[in-house]
Amino acid sequence: MAEPIVKVEHITFAYSEENAKHPVLNDVSLEIEEGTFVAVLGHNGCGKSTLAKHMNAVLLPAGGKVYVTGMDTADENSWLDIHRTVGMVFQNPDNQIVANVVEEDIAFAPENLGVPSAEIRQRVDYALEVVGMSKYATHAPHLLSGGQKQRVAIAGVIAMRPRCIVMDEPTAMLDPVGREEVLKTILRLNREEHTTVVLITHHMDEASLADRLVVMDHGQVVADGIPREVFQQVEMLKSIGLTVPDTVGLLYELRKVGIDVPLDALSVEECADAICKALNR
Numbered sequence: 001m002a003e004p005i006v007k008v009e010h011i012t013f014a015y016s017e018e019n020a021k022h023p024v025l026n027d028v029s030l031e032i033e034e035g036t037f038v039a040v041l042g043h044n045g046c047g048k049s050t051l052a053k054h055m056n057a058v059l060l061p062a063g064g065k066v067y068v069t070g071m072d073t074a075d076e077n078s079w080l081d082i083h084r085t086v087g088m089v090f091q092n093p094d095n096q097i098v099a100n101v102v103e104e105d106i107a108f109a110p111e112n113l114g115v116p117s118a119e120i121r122q123r124v125d126y127a128l129e130v131v132g133m134s135k136y137a138t139h140a141p142h143l144l145s146g147g148q149k150q151r152v153a154i155a156g157v158i159a160m161r162p163r164c165i166v167m168d169e170p171t172a173m174l175d176p177v178g179r180e181e182v183l184k185t186i187l188r189l190n191r192e193e194h195t196t197v198v199l200i201t202h203h204m205d206e207a208s209l210a211d212r213l214v215v216m217d218h219g220q221v222v223a224d225g226i227p228r229e230v231f232q233q234v235e236m237l238k239s240i241g242l243t244v245p246d247t248v249g250l251l252y253e254l255r256k257v258g259i260d261v262p263l264d265a266l267s268v269e270e271c272a273d274a275i276c277k278a279l280n281r
Contacts, residue, residue: 025054028216039214042215071085102128102133171183171201209227228265248266
């Protein structure tokens with residue numbers, strides 16, 4: 001079996017000594033297989049963003065270990081290789097955009113890594129094409145929409161050629177159109193470019209698109225599996241302040257009144273089929 005691209009072993013973390021008795025992360029273990037799309041779901045304050053920042057050494061655990069392709073994130077000599085392997089995209093794209101022209105912004109990180117000019121040009125063109133922003137190469141980032149800015153931020157990470165991209169609630173500040181743009185980009189990155197994606201989110205519809213869903217609460221992993229299995233745990237999810245996709249919620253309510261329907265239908269089509277079959281028995 002191939003080594004996981006990210007391996008988290010029994011990590012704990014608190015932001016201050018005063019809070020050490022109530023750590024943000026409490027004995028978290030997790031492995032991310034290369035090429036997968038993993039969503040980490042949880043309410044605000046559950047530790048999911050803190051976990052994300054451990055995946056490329058933005059934060060270091062107080063206890064336990066994090067490994068990126070076998071490299072210990074606590075090893076300073078490995079940090080450059082770790083940052084090249086795992087890229088980060090944050091909530092606010094304005095915090096990641098540093099240049100006044102889109103293509104210059106995307107070239108910024110490769111330039112700082114010492115990539116030759118000819119290769120930088122190729123990387124920039126490739127990254128723009130992947131995120132669907134080629135025609136905006138010479139535009140000013142501050143004139144773009146929120147969704148377009150976030151796609152530029154993602155392109156800036158792609159240009160570093162990471163094998164894994166961790167996205168910390170990248171759609172949190174976007175309108176529905178911007179969210180859809182970014183989600184399409186995430187799916188293309190994973191499905192077509194075979195990039196490992198870890199998506200931190202609190203949106204059920206985003207989480208349902210992943211290959212695997214990890215649910216966190218009070219700094220611990222409370223569920224881990226494929227979305228259609230995890231979302232069947234309706235009562236548990238409600239108990240930690242989460243909802244379920246509307247389709248699962250509808251099927252759950254039908255089951256409560258005695259209609260025998262499954263809870264594993266995530267899409268509207270699957271939900272409709274399940275209800276029709278139940279009513280036609």
